[in-house]
Amino acid sequence: MRKLSPDAVFQATDEIFFLFMEYLSDSERDEFFIDDDENKGTMNTERGQHLFNGIEKILEELWNLYFHGLKTLLKIMIIQRSWKIAQELAWAFF
Numbered sequence: 001m002r003k004l005s006p007d008a009v010f011q012a013t014d015e016i017f018f019l020f021m022e023y024l025s026d027s028e029r030d031e032f033f034i035d036d037d038e039n040k041g042t043m044n045t046e047r048g049q050h051l052f053n054g055i056e057k058i059l060e061e062l063w064n065l066y067f068h069g070l071k072t073l074l075k076i077m078i079i080q081r082s083w084k085i086a087q088e089l090a091w092a093f094f
Contacts, residue, residue: 009056009059009060010056014052017052031045031048032051
């Protein structure tokens with residue numbers, strides 16, 4: 001099974017995190033991240049890091065479920081002798 005690269009997981013998580021932040025008021029946002037003057041950016045608060053880690057975990061679990069389902073589909077297709085389609089799917093995803 002392919003795993004998402006750490007960079008891909010981080011990038012997707014970061015995009016979802018900041019999309020969520022767009023819907024919060026300034027005071028609500030302050031609960032999740034603060035300015036990081038040292039690095040000229042932002043830094044997650046404890047609550048923000050907890051949310052970020054939760055999003056990251058969900059993405060990884062969804063990816064694993066997706067591939068588990070795909071593997072099951074391939075097994076069914078092989079049992080039903082749908083060799084050509086199963087082989088094409090296997091080459092595309094594994």
